[in-house]
Amino acid sequence: MSPAAEYAESIGERLHPILGMIEPINNTASAAFAPALPDHLLSEQRKFPVPRSKNDFLKTSNMSTTQAQMPDEIHPDVALVALAREGDVSAFEKLVRQYDRQVFRIAQHITQNREDAEDVVQDAFLKAYQKLDQFQGNSKFYTWLVRIAVNESLMRLRKRRTGKMVSIDEDVETEEGSMPRDLADWSPNPEALYGQSELADILRKTIQGLPQGFRVVFVLRDVEGLSTEETAETLGLSIPAVKSRLLRARLQLRERLSRYFHKKSRGGEQ
Amino acid sequence: MTCKEFLEQLDELIDGELSGELRAHLEEHMKRCDHCHVTFDTTRKTIEIYRSHELYELPDSLRQRLQQAILSKCKKGC
Numbered sequence: 030m031s032p033a034a035e036y037a038e039s040i041g042e043r044l045h046p047i048l049g050m051i052e053p054i055n056n057t058a059s060a061a062f063a064p065a066l067p068d069h070l071l072s073e074q075r076k077f078p079v080p081r082s083k084n085d086f087l088k089t090s091n092m093s094t095t096q097a098q099m100p101d102e103i104h105p106d107v108a109l110v111a112l113a114r115e116g117d118v119s120a121f122e123k124l125v126r127q128y129d130r131q132v133f134r135i136a137q138h139i140t141q142n143r144e145d146a147e148d149v150v151q152d153a154f155l156k157a158y159q160k161l162d163q164f165q166g167n168s169k170f171y172t173w174l175v176r177i178a179v180n181e182s183l184m185r186l187r188k189r190r191t192g193k194m195v196s197i198d199e200d201v202e203t204e205e206g207s208m209p210r211d212l213a214d215w216s217p218n219p220e221a222l223y224g225q226s227e228l229a230d231i232l233r234k235t236i237q238g239l240p241q242g243f244r245v246v247f248v249l250r251d252v253e254g255l256s257t258e259e260t261a262e263t264l265g266l267s268i269p270a271v272k273s274r275l276l277r278a279r280l281q282l283r284e285r286l287s288r289y290f291h292k293k294s295r296g297g298e299q
Numbered sequence: 300m301t302c303k304e305f306l307e308q309l310d311e312l313i314d315g316e317l318s319g320e321l322r323a324h325l326e327e328h329m330k331r332c333d334h335c336h337v338t339f340d341t342t343r344k345t346i347e348i349y350r351s352h353e354l355y356e357l358p359d360s361l362r363q364r365l366q367q368a369i370l371s372k373c374k375k376g377c
Contacts, residue, residue, distance in 0.1 A: 118370060118373050121370070122366070122370055125366055125369055129357065129365065129366065130356075130362070133357040134353075134355045134357075137355035146355070147361065147365060151368055151372075154369045155369060155373070158369075214341065215344060228352070229352060229354060232349065232352055232354055236354070247349075252349055276306075276309060279313075279345060279346065280309075280338075282349070283345040286341075286345055286348075287341065290341075290344075
């Protein structure tokens with residue numbers, strides 16, 4: 030058994046018997062792979078918002094949508110939700126304006142299709158509006174909304190792929206992303222090696238190549254700034270499963286980017 | 300500390316979620332292991348790059364159209 034397989038097993042994951050994707054052994058429902066969550070499961074469950082570590086040196090000031098809050102602090106969204114629930118559409122409009130970009134990004138990352146992402150933005154907000162009475166304020170509105178958006182995105186993906194033999198997890202069975210292989214260090218300023226447009230293409234192409242189950246965890250956790258607990262809740266995964274997938278997603282991306290970013294002195298494609 | 304043990308703590312190290320003692324052990328390992336040092340450094344850069352680049356921007360015109368469509372349906376009771 031490989032070190033990665035040992036590690037996965039030690040934290041309670043296994044390979045899906047049919048799809049070959051990693052899943053938690055004791056998982057109740059993986060929204061990333063299971064059929065879309067029924068409406069009653071869209072009601073939020075977690076009691077306390079868990080802010081990301083204040084020591085997180087990667088945290089940037091422009092990630093304000095998921096800014097850390099003290100556990101006793103009431104998020105301003107709660108008041109907007111209360112007003113919207115009473116029929117104040119302008120309050121809901123503020124929530125739309127606050128989060129539409131994030132929902133669009135997440136939908137694009139999952140569906141990899143612009144039209145689907147546009148539809149997901151509309152459907153996710155409309156469903157949230159219809160189900161506002163199920164949001165009780167115990168978790169962030171944003172986390173609850175993301176759960177709906179992920180669910181809507183996966184439904185779009187399934188519709189689009191009906192009848193096609195397309196494996197969205199074809200890389201999961203490999204050892205890629207388990208134990209790092211490429212020792213090549215990167216250029217000191219790898220982003221400067223490419224123009225903005227070319228770099229964006231590289232980043233898109235690279236993340237699109239990740240297995241779906243890894244990509245969605247990376248996007249929620251590292252790009253959108255959800256905590257591990259929030260990511261687990263959103264996807265219906267266990268916390269160990271999120272941690273395992275995040276590690277493998279990060280390592281796979283790192284390895285794939287290395288072919289573009291490694292030092293010129295080591296030779297390569299650049 | 301082995302490289303496998305280092306790898307198991309890599310995410311927490313990157314996210315700054317480790318205690319001082321464990322963090323010190325990992326940093327000591329990196330001083331002796333070029334492989335793990337490069338892995339740590341380039342993984343951290345990977346996350347930074349993805350966080351700092353907007354790959355899927357929502358253009359203002361499309362954004363306005365979507366907002367109008369959403370709010371119009373909300374006003375009609377969806």
